[in-house]
Amino acid sequence: MIPFLRNAAQANPEARNPVDWIDVISWSDMIGYAGTGFTIMAYSMRRMLSLRVAAVLSSVALLVYAVLTGSGPIIVMELILLPINSYRLIELLRPSGNLATLPRRHAMVTSRVQKTPHR
Numbered sequence: 001m002i003p004f005l006r007n008a009a010q011a012n013p014e015a016r017n018p019v020d021w022i023d024v025i026s027w028s029d030m031i032g033y034a035g036t037g038f039t040i041m042a043y044s045m046r047r048m049l050s051l052r053v054a055a056v057l058s059s060v061a062l063l064v065y066a067v068l069t070g071s072g073p074i075i076v077m078e079l080i081l082l083p084i085n086s087y088r089l090i091e092l093l094r095p096s097g098n099l100a101t102l103p104r105r106h107a108m109v110t111s112r113v114q115k116t117p118h119r
Contacts, residue, residue: 035061
């Protein structure tokens with residue numbers, strides 16, 4: 001049996017409806033599962049902007065979960081990852097005129113346009 005379902009059955013033995021287990025899951029666990037979901041989303045992203053947004057959401061949710069549950073190692077990890085991912089997200093969102101900061105596909109298209117002779 002899934003651990004949180006087993007805990008739910010122990011906490012509420014009168015529960016006959018399989019949906020009743022959701023009443024037993026704490027808010028901190030729900031936040032932890034949300035953080036886990038955002039982490040999985042971040043690992044599956046193809047685009048860097050989406051990845052960074054999912055990573056920031058994951059760090060926030062897991063940091064709240066870690067504080068609520070008192071998990072020191074997760075607190076330390078998320079306090080390190082949150083500023084890194086936030087900084088990288090801000091870098092992606094900051095407008096820049098430098099071609100070196102553009103994604104490779106856009107830089108190649110721009111360089112082709114510049115090399116085309118004017119008629």
